[in-house]
Amino acid sequence: MSMGMYFPQEEYEARWKKLEARMAESGYEIAIVWGKTAGTFERSMETAYLTNFFSSHSGQEPDSPLFNARAFCAVIFEPGKEPELHTDEAAVRLELLATKNYHWHLDVIAGVASALKARKPQGKVAWVGTDILPMKYGDQMRALLPEVEFAFEDDLVRDVRRIKSPRELDMFREGGALVTKAVTAMIETLIPGGTSEGEAAAAAASVLLKGGGYFQRLMIGSGKYVNHPESHPMYGHYAPNVPEVGDMAHTFLYGPIWQGYWLDPGRTIVIGRKPTTEQKQLVDDLIRLMEEGIEAPVKHGAKIADVARNAERVHKEVKTDDSVIDDEWPYYGHSNGCMWEHPLIAVGDVAEDEIFEEGMVASSEAFLTREGVGTAMMETNWIVTRDGIEVITPLPTTYW
Numbered sequence: 127m128s129m130g131m132y133f134p135q136e137e138y139e140a141r142w143k144k145l146e147a148r149m150a151e152s153g154y155e156i157a158i159v160w161g162k163t164a165g166t167f168e169r170s171m172e173t174a175y176l177t178n179f180f181s182s183h184s185g186q187e188p189d190s191p192l193f194n195a196r197a198f199c200a201v202i203f204e205p206g207k208e209p210e211l212h213t214d215e216a217a218v219r220l221e222l223l224a225t226k227n228y229h230w231h232l233d234v235i236a237g238v239a240s241a242l243k244a245r246k247p248q249g250k251v252a253w254v255g256t257d258i259l260p261m262k263y264g265d266q267m268r269a270l271l272p273e274v275e276f277a278f279e280d281d282l283v284r285d286v287r288r289i290k291s292p293r294e295l296d297m298f299r300e301g302g303a304l305v306t307k308a309v310t311a312m313i314e315t316l317i318p319g320g321t322s323e324g325e326a327a328a329a330a331a332s333v334l335l336k337g338g339g340y341f342q343r344l345m346i347g348s349g350k351y352v353n354h355p356e357s358h359p360m361y362g363h364y365a366p367n368v369p370e371v372g373d374m375a376h377t378f379l380y381g382p383i384w385q386g387y388w389l390d391p392g393r394t395i396v397i398g399r400k401p402t403t404e405q406k407q408l409v410d411d412l413i414r415l416m417e418e419g420i421e422a423p424v425k426h427g428a429k430i431a432d433v434a435r436n437a438e439r440v441h442k443e444v445k446t447d448d449s450v451i452d453d454e455w456p457y458y459g460h461s462n463g464c465m466w467e468h469p470l471i472a473v474g475d476v477a478e479d480e481i482f483e484e485g486m487v488a489s490s491e492a493f494l495t496r497e498g499v500g501t502a503m504m505e506t507n508w509i510v511t512r513d514g515i516e517v518i519t520p521l522p523t524t525y526w
Contacts, residue, residue: 131178131222132385137293138224141176144286146205149252152279156247157203158238159283160255162186164197164214167342167382169258171464172283174386176201177211178224194233195263200255201225202241212238235263239270252279287463289485294387295509298462298487301339301384302507302518308333308341309391309521312377316346317525319371319397323348323357330379342381342388348397349373352500355451371398374405374500388465390489391519394502399526404499406526411444412494412502413523420458420471420490426483426512430469430476434458437471441492449495451503462487462507486510487518 149157161173165185173179179199186197199213210227214234220226231237242251253276256264268276290298312330315321327344334341348369351357355378357367369375375397380390394412396405419440423433437458457472466489469476482488491505504523508515 131224132297133178133293135224137291138176138178140291141286142203142209145176145203145283148282148286149203149205152252152282153249154252154277154279154282155204155249156242156245157252157254157279157282158242158276159201159203160253160259161199161201162197162258163199166197167386168388168465169255170386171287171467172254173199173201173211174464175283175287176203176209176224178222179211179213179218180386181213181215183214192232194266195235198234198259198263200234200238202238202245204245210241212241235266236270239267242274243271247274250275250277252277252282254279254282256280281468284463284467288461289483290463290487290509291485295485295487297385298387298389298507298509299518301387301389302520304334304337304339305379305383305389305391306519306521307337308339309377309379309393309519312344312346312379313393313395313525316348316369316375316377317395317397317399320368322366322368324366326377334379334383339383340381341379341383343378345378345380345392346375347501348375352376353449353451353495369397372400372402373397374401374502376501376503378503378505382464386464388462389507389519390462390466390505391507391521392503392505393521393523393525394504395525401526402499404496408494408496408499408502409524412492412504415440415444415492415494416490416504416506416523420492421506421508421515424482424488424490424508424510425514426481426510428482429478430471430480430482431473431478433482434471434473434476437492438473445494447495447497449493449501451493451495451501455491455493458492459488459490459505462489482510484510484512 163170164181164183202210308330315329316326378392419437457470459471460466
């Protein structure tokens with residue numbers, strides 16, 4: 127496996143051209159794109175996409191006389207110029223960065239402000255990442271740059287990332303194959319009975335790490351805890367819980383599985399592979415919701431709101447009991463990128479004219495709870511094609 131950049135330089139340069147075009151449409155000459163990559167993954171989205179930068183710091187450290195805004199980074203993007211990357215880290219492998227215009231600071235806010243001031247922007251500067259940068263640092267930026275007029279544009283780069291390039295799609299296929307193998311290892315370890323959730327998690331983690339991938343969470347809920355996302359929330363489920371034969375369990379594996387991009391498949395099983403009639407019916411109804419309700423109408427040009435309404439229709443036909451999980455995640459899937467992202471498959475989250483487009487990566491996701499039976503959960507990741515979907519996490523839907 128190569129220890130260099132996964133994507134070639136021309137891939138990043140093509141991304142820069144797409145962002146330039148998006149900025150021209152919006153009338154911006156400069157954009158400042160914030161990210162948080164230390165100790166986390168989900169908010170590396172835009173900065174990693176543009177530069178391939180990840181910080182190796184452990185997380186967001188408390189500010190001190192020595193450091194300010196540890197964990198944060200920014201890309202100053204101006205069409206026609208190489209992106210300028212400002213981070214909290216000195217010892218980086220420069221050959222892994224798409225841009226060689228690299229600067230590090232003990233005070234990232236002051237460093238970024240100084241660099242932006244030197245450019246003497248004339249018009250509004252697009253600020254990407256208002257939901258990333260804490261108010262404290264935003265106030266510091268504006269105090270250091272009173273002459274600059276900022277326009278908050280959190281979707282500027284997200285819009286560019288929405289349709290994946292051919293290389294990104296191949297990367298998702300590779301990641302899908304790896305995470306499918308890992309979830310299979312998790313299920314095969316857990317389903318015979320007599321093994322702990324921790325052993326199942328270890329089997330999945332071993333597959334991912336040996337394959338060069340990574341995870342944010344290994345999630346199992348089983349037995350009397352099956353109505354919860356995890357049997358124990360601290361560090362996922364790494365507890366010695368051993369589900370008994372006949373118990374329902376759900377297994378999810380998610381995070382920045384491959385090259386910083388997120389996949390998150392999950393399945394519901396019955397320990398011992400012998401479901402009761404009620405357990406089998408619950409999972410069968412969930413499969414119907416997934417396949418007929420969500421996946422069947424998806425194709426290039428399909429309205430996302432129409433797919434959500436179709437899912438709601440099937441959901442009402444199979445739903446018997448209220449579920450707090452439904453309340454927590456009131457949607458039927460989402461786009462996948464550098465995390466799970468907009469658009470969500472949910473009426474009210476998307477505009478009526480918003481459509482699925484060929485080259486999007488997304489998921490179908492659903493939950494069903496029945497009193498006295500338990501909760502079944504399922505998620506599948508796929509690529510939108512001209513005529514339907516290409517499943518990239520092809521796990522079985524039943525395991526009996």
